[in-house]
Amino acid sequence: MFAVQHRDPGSAARRGLLSLYHGDVHTPAFMPVGTNGTVKAVPHTMLEEIGFNLILGNAYHLYLRPGMDVIRQAGGIHRFANWNHNILTDSGGYQIFSLASFGKITEEGVRFRSHIDGSAHFLSPEDAVDVQAELGSDVRMCLDVCTPPEISYNEALKASNITTAWALRSRKRWKEKESPLPGALFGIVQGNFFKELRKRSADELMEIEFPGYAIGGLSVGEPFPLFCELLHFTAPLLPEDKPRYLMGIGTPEYILEAVEMGIDIFDCVFPTRIARNGTVFTSRGTIALKWEKHRLDFTPIEEGCGCYTCSRYSKAYLRHLFKAREILGPVLTSCHNLSFLFRLVRDIREAVSSGTFTAFKKQFLAAYNGTQA
Ligand SMILES: [Zn+2]
Known part of the structure; x- marks a missing residue:
């Protein structure tokens, strides 16, 4: 098994x-x-x-x-x-x-x-x-x-x-x-x-x-x-x-x-729960889409993410959906957060296969916690 x-x-x-x-x-x-x-x-x-x-x-x-x-x-x-x-x-x-x-x-x-x-x-x-x-x-x-x-x-x-x-x-x-x-x-x-x-x-x-x-x-x-x-x-x-x-x-x-x-x-439940409140994972930590600074930000949550949400919609649009309490908002952010974790865990599996997990962990967390040089 x-x-x-x-x-x-x-x-x-x-x-x-x-x-x-x-x-x-x-x-x-x-x-x-x-x-x-x-x-x-x-x-x-x-x-x-x-x-x-x-x-x-x-x-x-x-x-x-x-x-x-x-x-x-x-x-x-x-x-x-x-x-x-x-x-x-x-x-x-x-x-x-x-x-x-x-x-x-x-x-x-x-x-x-x-x-x-x-x-x-x-x-x-x-x-x-x-x-x-x-x-x-x-x-x-x-x-x-x-x-x-x-x-x-x-x-x-x-x-x-x-x-x-x-x-x-x-x-x-x-x-x-x-x-x-x-x-x-x-x-x-x-x-x-x-x-x-x-x-x-x-x-x-x-x-x-x-x-x-x-x-x-x-x-x-x-x-x-x-x-x-x-x-x-x-x-x-x-x-x-x-x-x-x-x-x-x-x-x-x-x-x-x-x-x-x-x-x-x-x-x-955390990844989908925070998504329903408009908070999303990025490789540089979580961000809240409701922040004012995203009002005119027409870039995706994460460049290169490629998920259903990031390949179609900008932070400005997602922010708008949350501000207007549209049901589509939580759908799209949940999709992104799950895609983000799926990719992280897939990358982890590859790092384990190639014997580089420790370096991968260090590198990922440095970027995620904003402590990268
Ligand atoms: Zn995405």
């Missing part, structure tokens, strides 16, 4: 091929987030044209709306959304703890109220596997307990123990339950900001044996140096021959750091 093809001589960065039911994915790979079976404001054809063949969907959102009866009758999420490439689904753990108004964890599962209509629900780890099997996603995630930063060691230990118990039950269900489409199940390393618990969580999950492993509970608002410290500690704990997924990162600095530590896939 996963093969490492090249290793960077100067770091833990690697290039690989992840073979999933709906096609091969070149890694490292960024996954755009399609919470509700759609990457907000971006038509599927645009995603295909950029080159994405793996996106993320949220089991929590799809389970609540449209509901599993609709998904079942449609024949799964791929057919429902008419997306014929890969989908990874998040189990819902993170959303239950961040969105639902009431989340109560017991060893059996989690009770919560829908953030949409307040209705009461119960989700066990087995249910989370079943829901994702019905969605028919290509990669499925175990239900885990997500904890906020700054909790006590004992609280983190308890959450980590439940996560491991749930992982064991999830894997059992995944093996037993017949799924209309095959999908891999990934375990999620938790442990909050305690290294000892991170190690323990990784060891316990590896013993259960999953086709891939994710690192959860990082990039949740902690400072960048702390994120790096925990990433540098956790990533090497994961097996060399399995895909490694770092959940919730999607800026150039975080992506480069993650790849350097041997991470293969990552996702984040």
Whole structure:
């Protein structure tokens, strides 16, 4: 299912091929987030044209709306959304703890109220596997307990123990339950900001044996140096021959750091979220299109970008769309930001192949942070 093809001589960065039911994915790979079976404001054809063949969907959102009866009758999420490439689904753990108004964890599962209509629900780890099997996603995630930063060691230990118990039950269900489409199940390393618990969580999950492993509970608002410290500690704990997924990162600095530590896939709402507010990536950092200085700027967001947006429209026009609150504005900026990240990650893969990743990272960040000589 996963093969490492090249290793960077100067770091833990690697290039690989992840073979999933709906096609091969070149890694490292960024996954755009399609919470509700759609990457907000971006038509599927645009995603295909950029080159994405793996996106993320949220089991929590799809389970609540449209509901599993609709998904079942449609024949799964791929057919429902008419997306014929890969989908990874998040189990819902993170959303239950961040969105639902009431989340109560017991060893059996989690009770919560829908953030949409307040209705009461119960989700066990087995249910989370079943829901994702019905969605028919290509990669499925175990239900885990997500904890906020700054909790006590004992609280983190308890959450980590439940996560491991749930992982064991999830894997059992995944093996037993017949799924209309095959999908891999990934375990999620938790442990909050305690290294000892991170190690323990990784060891316990590896013993259960999953086709891939994710690192959860990082990039949740902690400072960048702390994120790096925990990433540098956790990533090497994961097996060399399995895909490694770092959940919730999607800026150039975080992506480069993650790849350097041997991470293969990552996702984040950030690139499309800032795009909908008129902020776009460029090789020299982000810019806000609403700035007055772009009023008469008839150049594209980035010369040479070549994306759908940059090959057709100027910053002045895009600024105008945002000022006039036209729907096309967020469509075009989302397209550019996703194209920018796709190209960055493609360049990263090439740098890993040619053994020049460290130099590439340094050069990219110098330009991006404006510290280039
Ligand atoms: Zn562009």
